[in-house]
Amino acid sequence: MKPRYLSQLLALSAVWGVSFLMIRIADLSFPPVWVGLLRCATGALFLWIVLIAGRHTLPPRKLFVWLFLVALTNNALPFSFFAWGERVVPSSTAAVINGTTPIWALLLSLAVTRKRASLQTVLGVVLGFAGVALVVMSQTGATGSSTFHNQELFGALVIALGALGYAIATVIAKTKLKGLDPIGLATTQLSLAGITLIPAAFAGPHPGHIHLSSVLAILTLGVAGSGIAYLLYYKLLAHASATQVAAVTYLLPLWGLLWGAIAHEPLSIAEFAGAGVVVLGLALIHRPSPLPRVTPQTCVDRA
Incomplete structure (x- = not known):
């Protein structure tokens, strides 16, 4: 990969990486559904x-059902679930849990194709x-309060469901929304998602x-995170292979x-070790194999 595109890849991963911290900051004023809506x-x-x-x-109207599902x-x-979970889970832990997205996508693809x-x-x-479990357990074990321990576990589960949502969207988009203008697709899905969240936002707690x-x-x-990064992602795909761009998943x-360390979140050696294990697992999944297999796609909007 040329240095120019490598720098763009690092910029993309940095923008998506800081999104987890931005969610936690947005949580200070806005309920989770409002974070997703805004x-x-x-x-x-x-x-x-x-x-x-x-x-x-824009995508054709006949694809509305699939567009709505994506x-x-x-x-x-995912936007709401990450905001919900990060009320009790540090942004650094959320970033590591998000690393399961391509793993979920791979498992779903294997189930669909029966390979x-x-x-x-x-x-x-x-x-x-295993890496995610190590990070979550090291974080939840840092406090002596069993009540808060259970809240953190629940928050981690909610974030994992958000990551699973990204994976489901990846499989749907790969099978049902091929060949569409990526800008038109992104604009449509963000607009539909916002409209979907309006009733829930106004029916629930309001910002104080x-x-x-x-x-x-x-x-x-x-x-x-949902605009410039999207444009950068597809610009990279136009000049680098999908495998190279998938490296953003490791980062x-x-x-x-x-970003969590910069924000003075408590971090332990176990969390760094767990993140390293997750990265190793992702590297093995993306490593070329002589046997035919399904290659997970990198999802847009990683947090």
Whole structure:
């Protein structure tokens, strides 16, 4: 990969990696569903401007059902679930749990295609989940309160469901939404996700005292994490192989730990070790194998 594209890959992973910290900051002022709604709204607004200026095309109406399902599983639910879970789980831990997304995508793809996984792939999956378990248990074991321990475990489970949502969206998009204008697809799914979240947001808790930091975090999530990063992702795919771009998957847990450390979140050696095990598992899954296998795709909107 050329140095220019390598720098863009690092920038992309850094933007997606900081999203976990931005979610935690947004949580200070906004309920989880509102974090999802505002992120979708700001991201959609940015992409509508890009779509109109660049004369991109929207997906055909006949694909509405699939578009709605992708909007639900790739945006509405994960955005809200990550915000929900990060009320008790550190952003660094959320970033590592998010590393299970390509693993879930691989398992779902294997189930759909009914193909057998190689021993290397199985080992990668086991290592990936083992690394996440190590991080979660080290974090939840840091407090002596059993009540808070249970809350952290529940928060981790909610975040894992968000990661599973990303994986489901990946499989749907790969099988049902091929060949579409990526800008039109992203604009549509963010818009649909935002519309879907409006009733839930207004029916549930409303924002109280709003901090400037939370507003800036929402803008970062929408414009950078769901807008600029999306454009950068597809620009990279146009100049580098999908396997090379998939390397962003390895970097996200590491960026999550780095941003968490900068934000003074408590980190342990076990968390770094667990993140390393997750990265090793992902590397094994993506490593070329002489046997035919399903290659997981990198999901858009990694947090």
